[in-house]
Structures are given as C-alpha cells and as structure tokens.
Amino acid sequence: MNFSTDSDSTVYVGNIDPRITKDQLYELFIQINPVLRIKYPKDKVLQTYQGYAFIEFYNKEDAEYVIQIMNNTVKLYDRLIKVRQVTNSVGTANLSSNNSKDIALPIAKLFVKNLADSIDIDQLAKIFGKFGKTISKPEIFHLSNGKLKCACVYFEDFEKADLAIKSLNNQLVANSRITIDYAFKENGKASTKYGNEVDRLLNKEALKHGMLK
Known part of the structure; x- marks a missing residue:
C-alpha cells in the first residue's frame, strides 16, 4: 500500500x-x-x-x-x-473543540508485581502517593491464573515515578516483596517500555502546558 x-x-x-x-x-x-x-x-x-x-x-x-x-x-x-x-486545499482542517476522546499523553505508567492479598486500591494509592501526584487510581489485576497479584500505577511525571521505583523496588510491603518497573506499552512495539527519552521530553512539555491537569 x-x-x-x-x-x-x-x-x-x-x-x-x-x-x-x-x-x-x-x-x-x-x-x-x-x-x-x-x-x-x-x-x-x-x-x-x-x-x-x-x-x-x-x-x-x-x-x-x-x-x-x-x-x-x-x-x-x-x-x-x-x-x-495535509489536504488538497490550502490551509488546515477545522478542528472540533468538543472531542471527547481520552488523551493518551505520556504519563509515567508503572507495573507493580507480587502484591500481598491484603493490599487494596486505596492502600496502594496511599503508598505511591507519598512520592508524587498520580493521574488516576491504581488498577489491580491478577496473573498466573489468579495466583500473582499485580497493579498499574500512573504518575504525573517521570521524576516521581523514578523515585518510587528506587525506593520501593524489591522492598517488603505487607510482608510481600514487590517488584516495580516501567510498564510495557500496549500500542507500541512489544519490547518498548514507558520512560524512554521521547516519553520524558513529551511529558515535560505536557506538564509545562498544563495538559495533564
């Protein structure tokens, strides 16, 4: 094509x-x-x-x-x-100001593995909220036929996410040793994680222009 x-x-x-x-x-x-x-x-x-x-x-x-x-x-x-x-006519296309589509901006998405069964969403939000502002509530899910409790955490910027990884990775939380890293991108290349140079550049610009509020 x-x-x-x-x-x-x-x-x-x-x-x-x-x-x-x-x-x-x-x-x-x-x-x-x-x-x-x-x-x-x-x-x-x-x-x-x-x-x-x-x-x-x-x-x-x-x-x-x-x-x-x-x-x-x-x-x-x-x-x-x-x-x-790019159009056949001069000028740019008119844009609708009422687009309701969710913005997929470069937030810092973390993958948390091996959570204790006792940890719920509110507790997880409180633990990670100590390191900086999160965009939304964490998402908890299970892998390995329900045996492995995991979560995704969404930070507003990468510096706070970096700090959370540095402080909590391989630490005991509720008597379970968790691992934390940047999540893989769902719509990108299979081996690509959040947090590369372009992610960080775009994230800084989004924060500067108030696009993540």
Missing part, C-alpha cells in the same frame, strides 16, 4: 531537529493515536533528515486530534514542532 501525502488522515510535521530519528517520531506520536506509517525524508547526499515528516494515521479523526494536541506544544531539542493536516 502506497504512502499518501494528500490523505485527510495524514499530518505534516515541520521544524524537526535532524537529530530526531524515525523511531523517536514513532514513539512520540503513537502516544496520542496509532500510527499507520511515517515518511521522513533524508538528504540524498548527506543522508541527514531534512526537518519534516508526513505521518499517516488510520482515520481523519485521529489525525485531527493529533494536531489539536501536538501543534506548537512540543519542543524537541529546543525546536517547537509544527503539526498541520
């Missing part, structure tokens, strides 16, 4: 620092909506990126939402990236 640069599901991304790789662009934008494909041209002689890219999403609504969230809000290596919709 050919890449389409005039589709209403494709966005143009400009003012990209040449140090940003194609993989980093993917990691950045997939946190907002699933990415179908990326066209990121290189100079044929120098083999360096030319500072712009076309990113195609699965539908028009996803593309519009990315523009709404990303345009003039994210700095990468001190460059404020520009994101606009």
Whole structure:
C-alpha cells in the first residue's frame, strides 16, 4: 500500500531537529493515536533528515486530534514542532473543540508485581502517593491464573515515578516483596517500555502546558 501525502488522515510535521530519528517520531506520536506509517525524508547526499515528516494515521479523526494536541506544544531539542493536516486545499482542517476522546499523553505508567492479598486500591494509592501526584487510581489485576497479584500505577511525571521505583523496588510491603518497573506499552512495539527519552521530553512539555491537569 502506497504512502499518501494528500490523505485527510495524514499530518505534516515541520521544524524537526535532524537529530530526531524515525523511531523517536514513532514513539512520540503513537502516544496520542496509532500510527499507520511515517515518511521522513533524508538528504540524498548527506543522508541527514531534512526537518519534516508526513505521518499517516488510520482515520481523519485521529489525525485531527493529533494536531489539536501536538501543534506548537512540543519542543524537541529546543525546536517547537509544527503539526498541520495535509489536504488538497490550502490551509488546515477545522478542528472540533468538543472531542471527547481520552488523551493518551505520556504519563509515567508503572507495573507493580507480587502484591500481598491484603493490599487494596486505596492502600496502594496511599503508598505511591507519598512520592508524587498520580493521574488516576491504581488498577489491580491478577496473573498466573489468579495466583500473582499485580497493579498499574500512573504518575504525573517521570521524576516521581523514578523515585518510587528506587525506593520501593524489591522492598517488603505487607510482608510481600514487590517488584516495580516501567510498564510495557500496549500500542507500541512489544519490547518498548514507558520512560524512554521521547516519553520524558513529551511529558515535560505536557506538564509545562498544563495538559495533564
């Protein structure tokens, strides 16, 4: 299937620092909506990126939402990236201000393993809340046919999540030794965890612009 640069599901991304790789662009934008494909041209002689890219999403609504969230809000290596919709007409598409879709911004998602049976959601929230603000209540679930109690915890920023990992990993909580690490991404590459360089850059910008409140 050919890449389409005039589709209403494709966005143009400009003012990209040449140090940003194609993989980093993917990691950045997939946190907002699933990415179908990326066209990121290189100079044929120098083999360096030319500072712009076309990113195609699965539908028009996803593309519009990315523009709404990303345009003039994210700095990468001190460059404020520009994101606009690619259309056959001049100008950008009109965006709805009543989009009810949940924002998939780069919060710090932790995976907690081997919790004691006595630990509930409120207790877990209290334990992790000592290290910083969390976005929502923890989610508790069971693995290994119900034998292994686990949870996901969502911090507002990575510094607080780093501190929680450093302080609690391999520690006894309610007589059970827990392990904590960044969770794997559900919609990214199978081996990719939260907390990489792009996650942290985007998280700082989101906090700066009040997008996580």
